Amino acid sequence: MRGSRTEHEGVLADLLTRVRYEVIPTPSIEEKVLAAVPRHLTVTVTASPAKGLEATLALTERLRAHGYRTVPHLSARLIRDEVHLAEIVDRMCRAGVEDVFVPAGDADPPAGRYDAALPVLAELTRAGRPFRRVGITGYPESHPAIGDDLTVQAMWDKRVHAGYIVSNLCFDPAALATWIARIRRRGVILPVQLGVAGPVETAKLLATATRIGVGESTRFLTTHTSWFARLARPGGYSPERLLRRTTRMLAGPGSGVVGLHLFTFNQVAEAERWRQRQLGELCGRSAAHVGSTRSGR
Incomplete structure (x- = not known):
């Protein structure tokens, strides 16, 4: 039993060293990332209808110049044409x-001819795969506008153009496990970056959502009310609790979960302090376990 627990904590520690921080431009x-995020970590930059792709691309360029591995979100519905x-x-x-990372995006109507991610992904393939890695979206909990069968089918259709999946926010360990098992049964074998909300303060989260843009914020808040309810409830959510409840699934040989995609809502300093604290606690328990095992000999 203790060996099993040690193995699971090793899985968590490994995932915490392979974190991607998602930020809003x-x-x-930029100043917050420079002050808090180590250069060896990956930063992904979202795209929104309110700001357009220019804000995403410009921040990506600046963070790359600072030495970060940076991943822009190329929302298909914000791209006009070939x-x-x-x-x-x-x-x-x-x-x-x-x-x-190529999601469909929320622009309604689309800026041009692309209304979904697949045509953009196919165009990148036809262009000779200019990027070494391309990510697509997965939905452990139901998409507000698309049926579960369609989202799984979409991953199957995109798999030949992509290298990994980023799972959308999920607060339910059972839903995560069910989703992982389902896509693997369907034959989707792409590695998964597990999408997890960081240790956000609800007041700051609401303020950040408001700054994204009035129209998008309204849409975000009305389609994700359960997220805010779970984040706001005392004792209702912590990223470490979610991860510990999913360690059995994460440690399974067929899970294919290779890292964490942390939704920071721009609270990057809080996210990095949390990550360092979790790593410290896991390493401390591992050292204590090794010590007790040796003294037992």
């Missing part, structure tokens, strides 16, 4: 970007 976020996509690809390649 607000005016102050010419616009080619310009984006050229710009990101010149910045040294090797990894992009």
Whole structure:
């Protein structure tokens, strides 16, 4: 039993060393990242209809210049056409970007001809796969507008163009385990970056959501009310509790979970303090276990 617990804690420690921090391109976020996030960690930059792709691309370029591995979110519904996509690809390649994340995005109506991620992914493949890695979205909990069968089918359709999946926010360990098992049974074998909400303060989360833009914030709040309820409830959510309740699934040989994608809502200093604290506690327990095992001999 203790060996099993030690193994699970080793899995958690490993995942905590392979974290991606998702940030929103607000005016102050560059300074916050520089102050709090180690250069060896990956930072992903969201895209929104309110800000457009320019804010995403510009922040990606600046963070790359500072030495970060940076992943722009190339929301399909914000890309006008093949010419616009080619310009984006050229710009990101010149910045040294090797990894992009391609969601459909929320722009309604779309900015141009792309209304889903798959056509953009196919276009990147036709262009010779200019990026070493390409990520797509997975939905452990139901998408507000798309049925579960369709989201799993979409991952199957995209698998030939992508290298990994980023799971959307989920607060239910059972839902995560069920989703992982389901996509593996379907034959989707892409590695998964597990999407987890960071240790956010609800008041700051609401303020950040408001700064994204009035229209998008309204849509975000109305379609994700359960997230806010769970984040706001005393004792209702902590990232470490969620991870500990999923360690059995994460440690399973077929899970394919290779890292954590932390939704920081721009609270990057809090996220990095939490990560360091969790690593310290896990390493401390591991050392104590080794010591007790040796003295038992």
